Amino acid sequence: MKIRSGFVSNSSSCSFCILGYHAGVKKVAKALNIDLGDDNDYYIDMDRIHQKAQEFGYDTIFSGEDPDHGYIGFNIDGFSIDQILVLGCQPNDEDTSIAGLRRIMGECKDPVVCSGEMET
Secondary structure, three states: OOOOOOOOOOOOEEEEEEEEEEOOHHHHHHHOOOOOOOOOOHHHHHHHHHHHHHHOOOEEEEOOOOOOOEEEEEEOOOOOHHHHHHHHOOOOOOOOOHHHHHHHHOOOOOOEEEEEEEEO
């Protein structure tokens, strides 16, 4: 007989901790210059956005139920405070920096730590 211990779940959800911005699929696609086209295939759109975001070193997470609910930024799950500070010390002209993320997203506010669990 096998015994499973720890967290066991049959739901399709994930937990996350991102230093970034709350943004839906359309806003992130626009910021990354991705044309979503007319096919309205939400899952293909999310995949294309995720791939493009990773080119800049960003992570994305979107709700499987609501295309306006998602996040873009840096996955800091398990980061030390020193590692997070390094993100803030990168040259501002690099898209892979916090300042670069702010510029790409058209934000004037600094990013925030967003964490939780989301249905995917």
